[in-house]
Amino acid sequence: MQDTIEQTHPPHVTFWRKVKTLFVKIPLLGWIVGAIVAVLVERLVGSGFASGLGLTKEPALFGLLIILKTPSLIPGALLYVLLIYMLPTVAVAWATALFANRIAALLLKKHILIAVLVHLGLLYVVLHFWADISGYRAHTLKLALIAIMVTLSLNIINGYMGEFSCSHPGFMALGAYTSSVFTLSLFTDHRFFGSAVLPEALGPFLFPIGLILGGLVAALGALIVAIPSFRTRGDYLAIISLAFMFIVKSMIENMEFVGGPRGLSGQPRWADLTTIFIWTVISIWIINNFVRSTLGKALNAVRDEEMAANSMTVNTRRTKITAFLFAAFWAGVAGGLLAHVLQYVNPSTFGIQKLAEVLAMVYFGGLNSVYGSIVGAVSITVLGEALRPLEIFKWIIIPLILILVMIFRPPGLIAFKEFDVRRILQPRNTPKKEVKDDAA
């Protein structure tokens, strides 16, 4: 039976399968090392190579901007991506596969934490060198990382708990404003809050406290949505959360001491790539542990059948309230980071448009899945930037892509998939069960 299926495949399918088997043995570590080499190559010869190809600069987002803007440069852009990114990555990853597998196994044997830290450190090196080429890359990367946090936190409610919450922009606004007020009043001379209380040098160290405060205030606000959720579910809760978003926006517009609709500006430049990277990693780590814990499973139980969950000794009220507060906390932290990246907040940032954007990210990536949230957040952010040359048609193409994803994969691209760190980091030289499954 197996053979007959094999034979019916057209030749290009078997070709790709062969290519695939070439690469299944490369562990994540190998890919990251390859990527490091690629970004180093770019750093060394990127600009010279680009001008040799007729490009004015290193392409910002893997050549996508150039391809859409000036079609005559397509070969150049493709060549650049091929030779600078793909070739070194693949070549190095392939060449070091054996070695990388050994290291990966060694690291995992020591302690999973060490393995994770080493991988993250190397990943940071990749991102750092990639973003260092231009401020635009760094900015896009920062926005993408923040989007990951927001998407993940919304996925807790909309994916894992199965409610349709519209209140996330409100939580973000609360976090953004709280942390902005914290940093502006303590560390800077500001029009509204008077002169600095603490020396500015302390700021970057106390900045996390501001973010956490922002998260806590957002969590406090979430009580307004969480408590009605005991009795109200589904569509009615969606309305409550929507009303909450309108209320927060209107409240901030009326608060003159934070600038009303004019917003707050002049936040110090403390949200650099390192800070955001660390916060994003922490949030992924904690949220992933949360959703895989008993409480996370209780969330799924509440989603699938609340009454049954209740009778199976799941404390539904506690579960719901924890989920809401937890999700709101991370949305608040993300809001605080966003305010410090833009160095500006105003209430109209956190309206219906933001809601549509965040919802799109969650459902594009996939419900109930940490993987999905990362994929959704990054791809929508990057698409939003990469399709800029299309101008107005950008907002026809992106919704079209989303509709197609919804039609062909209704719960999202990578839904209902566990994010198992150990499995991601493991060496690939020994044939694993998943690999077999893939081939069958």
Place this chain on the structure above:
Amino acid sequence: MGEFFQNLVNALQYGSFLALIALGYSMVYSILMLFNFAHGDIFMVGAYIGFGIATLLVTLASFGALALPGWLILVLTIIISMFLTSFVGMLVERIGYRPLREAPRASAAITGLMIGIILETGNLALLGAKRVSFPALIESATYDIGGVFVTNKKIMIVFVSIILTLALHQFVTKTKWGMAMRAMAFDYLVVPLMGVSINTIARLTFAIGSALAAAAGILYGVAYPVLEPYMGIIVGWKAFVAAILGGRGSILGAALAGFLLGFIEIFVAMIFPSTFRDLIAYSIVLLILVFRPHGFFGEPYSAKLRL
């Protein structure tokens, strides 16, 4: 006191729009259990189609080719636009909802949201950034009734929306199709087994909802004659609030909730500083749902909810 009655009139007009749009939401929501987030934009499309037809008829009339009086043009515009917009609704259903009938409900909500964005941007790309002015079809007349100013437009708008609401209610409760719809709302699994096609019912539901949105769009154009591609967003979301507030399965409830939301907004602006309007109005909505967790006329949830 005059102020109170004046605002009563104001709220009736504003509430009419929310009610009419909420009806369309509620149709889809009650019968198919879907959020149709494209509805606000179907409303916009309806208004633009109406604008096109009205402009055409007015131009024809000015050339003397088809000299119709203003009110007749308005009636024709409403009817033709309702007819045409119902096809837009069916198209939205075919593209965005039918392929997703077995999918999580929220996914269908997202496709609706995205279709809405496409409609907005498509309009912008086709017609440009220009705002258009809805032609004044009927001569505006203002009546001063003891210090309360009422215009003929306001009276017409309130009447038309009440008539449409009642007509829809009659249709749903008295006709065979209406019965099929109610049956579908009651149990969407068993009804198809009884020989009622779920596709037909879905199409019909979207068509009727969109036609009502088109009527609302034209009346909106008559009352607030500046049309722009994003005009449906805020009204749409507010009508969505009204539709859910009315309660699932209750079409009249949605209309009443629409009027209620209009009253809340107008009277909050009258009593409190209008700066706090949204804050207070939505706090009231929130409180209502805390004390009536299933809306005004909705039934408590059954386990059949597909989320």
Place this chain on the structure above:
Amino acid sequence: MRRGLLIGIICCLAVGLIFSGCGKKEEPKIKIGFNIPLTGDIPKVGEGSKFAAEMFKADINSAGGLKVGDKSYQLEFIYEDNESKAQSATAAALKLITQDDVLAIIGPQSSKQAVPSGEICNANKTPMISPWSTNPNTTKDRPYVFRGCFLDPFQGPVAANFATEEFGAKKAAVLFDVASDYPKGLAEFFKGAFEKIHGSGSVAAFETFTTKDRDFSAQLTNIIKSDADILFTPQYYDEVPLIVKQARELGWTKPILGSDSWGSAELMNLCGDDCKGSFFSTHYAAAGAKGATKEFIDRYKEKYGYVPDDVGALTWDSIRLLVQAIQNTGGLTGDLQKDRDAIKDQLAQIKDFAGITGNMTFTPDGDPVKCAVIVKISQAGDFEFYKSVCPQ
């Protein structure tokens, strides 16, 4: 199959190299970025800016380019859509600065995008001119950021004085969008100035609504009840017709006064007869304009079919300011950062620049000192010059 792929790659390489060969010989160019809202809440503003810029570019490039020092440059304008969002505007600014290597940026137009983008431009040492942003924070403490229009603290008192002198108003009513910073700022400055003249409480009604609202009947009912002598509504041209029409329907017969955001040709298309006879303060009067202003208006109208909005005129002036500053540098070095610094220095030194929206001199903050014009909407629907008010 694999051979096919290999051949494909080689072909790609060859084509790439051929193309890269021809791409080299280019004339020297000056790149200017535009950070404007082509989609989102106010696409019309973006369109007006883009049209004005296109017209300017065509003028210069068809005349053989811009002469800076002893070299001629072709102008290249890069338009980025900021979707009327703060987040997108900052990304667009960074893209223009670090990816497209523009010499300077025009825009964003509205303050909610101009404030954060100004921070980005200042931090990256790139000159930015916002033609339309009236928020003081846009340029405050930012040597690289300039603007092309006057600020609200100036326009508010102009309107208040005019209401007092022209109509003898003792009590005023204000209706504005509380969620939008331009109307809100202006409304507050108007209130301050009016109450300074007539004592506190003389602004009898201070009513608000929220962006995209179309029904103002409750607020207008309050205003009519307040017995004010004049209604000041610093709203955008697409809201003004609705406000005016609804006010008339509710029985308001007293004068209505507006601000520079009324100044769009579309106002009269949308408003019809109801707006005739109203006044507003603005940057320039289209009807009866003379000299360069008239020439600009006529050409714009011929090319795009409508009289330019104030944002178009201000964008035109901002580009001219920038070009003037570029020429004043006496020659570009080709070193991007040096050129950007030189342009910034030259912009700050510009004195008595004759723009089509009035003469401009920059304050140390980067704000122009310029006169406001009061315009009357005539019975023919034209924006007629009524009087001019200059800062003391």
